Amino acid sequence: MKKVVALILSALMILTCVAGCASSTDSSTPAPSSSADQPASDASSEAPADGEKEVVRIGMSANNIGIDDYQTKCDELLREYASTLEGVELTVLDAAGDVNTQISQIQDFIQQDMDAIIVWATDSVSVIPGLQQAQEAGVPIMCTNNPIDPSGEEYLTAFVGPDHYQEAVMCAEMLADMFPDGANVVQLTGTPGYDVSTWRQDGFEASIPENITILETQNADWNREKAQQQMEKLILKYGDQIDALYAADDNIAIGAYNALKAANMDIPIIACAFIGNEEGVKCMEDGIIDACVLQSPFPEAPAVMDTAVKIAKGEEVEFLTRYDLYPVTSENVRQVITDNGFEVWK
């Protein structure tokens, strides 16, 4: 008998610790009721289905918050912005890159009667069933950043995100300007299977002029160390033949730069998307990255939240909102960032 009581107490302990963690990570979590003799709270605390809802509740299923600076910063900015809005309660869950988890999170949001759901898709095709379920349950659902396969667009109310394909096209144009007589380039992409990588690769490959050849393409999984390793292999294989590098983002570019420096090679690097943080800006000014397209997380947070609040209230929104992209070079990088009201962040 004592053992059973011990079991109960330890389970209670764990759950209350864990519930305590919950309220400190997310400022808008309602505190769980702590009285053990209250009956299950289904009937009494459900918001009335009709009438004015004073608080707009929005749920977000993020892709993989901890994986890189961009996603972490977007998450932070989004929460900050949401907390400044009156009468808006944002709940963010991290899908940790797993589709199954993301669909479960969408289902749980529907179950919790959220007014709108924001999804940063882990996979453009596999989340579509989740989107469909949300639409069937009558919950407006929108996506950000990672584009959804066209077959799923009918379930979406809105999409807010940068145009990755266009970023790649801009990079191809900058590369063509740098090498009017042609060049051999190598390409380092993001994670295979993730649509953002695919878009940035396809956009580039489709837009480079005839006289630029891609010697080889390797994937760097958005990871700096992996990028360095892949670059080392490419240097071993091609050596001086490489005239330039096209990296899918600035993180990859920096990793590759380390490899190039170690091999005493100094070739131009073009990073497809550059997130505008302190480290990146310094790299640009030092000439490590020669050209890139600015994709700052700063316009993303207000764009996403405003659209989400609008669809939660049932207002009309533009289906597609893309934020602006700015090609930058070493000279004008800081200027472009501050001109547009973004910050250079750590």
Next chain:
Amino acid sequence: MSNLFTWITEKFRKNTIIPIFLIVFLVCSFFIDKFFSLGNFVNILGQNAEKGILAAGMTFVILNGYFDLSVGTLMGLTSCLTVGLTPVIGLIPSILLALCLGAAVGLINGLLVTKLKINAFIVTLAGMTIFRGITYMYTQQTVRGSSKAFYELSRGSFLGLPNPVWICLAFILLGQAVLYFTRHGRNTYAAGGNMSSAQNAGINVDRTVILNFVICSFCAAVAGVMYASKFNSASPTLGWPDAHMLAIAAVVLGGTKLSGGYGNMFYTLGGLCTLGMINNAMNLLKLSSYYNTLVMGIILIIVLYMDIVLREQSVPSKRANIPGAPKKLQKE
């Protein structure tokens, strides 16, 4: 009345998953808003149906005293093949191909473990990475589904429960029937409990082990096909990196011993539902998924510790709990 009480505590002590399940259920229902609702329960079942099939297959292998780490990536491979080959050879042939692949993999695993005597951990670990490689060779991107009917299979429901839940229940019940009513089932318990004794008793232990690996991999293939239906697509990342851990955790949480010889399908079902509830509780509490794995790990350790503590009071069971053995040989 005290007889009833004793009977209940006895049941609780012997089947530790029952008090665990009840505690988690009650704690979640009282503490968490919106947990205690029919829609939520249906959601929990629906989210864990495919994992349940994986765990059902894993139960067989664990009862036999081994485990299979390759089921996660095998699931990913079969998922991709099912979706990818549908436009080429048709839906039913690709499903059958995927299932046969699963069985074949199980056969290979079993042969390597029994005939070549390679450690099961190594064999299945190697299998895990091999299947991931093969999957990426087949496709680097998500494969789009092309069969509406196949997609509707997952979305349909019968008596309020989604179809995949019924399929999972069918596997669990079928598995339990095999364990309790067939010779293979009894052999599994015997071989898991004490392999050399089983061998000496005339049981073909090699064949039992191979068959269990086949069952496990076959279940993984079925889970892969179910996921393909659920997502109407297949991503090469499915099952990586640790789908097998959840299956093993569900089986072990249920009370099946890792050393083999003791346990059953209902334990696995209980473990699966408990883990599903915990997962759901994390979401409803708005916790990051990283807390999820942390809490699951802690609970697993507590459960295994409690299991030892509770069993100290009974005679330590070194022999297999073979169903049908005379009552006085079984522990109190």
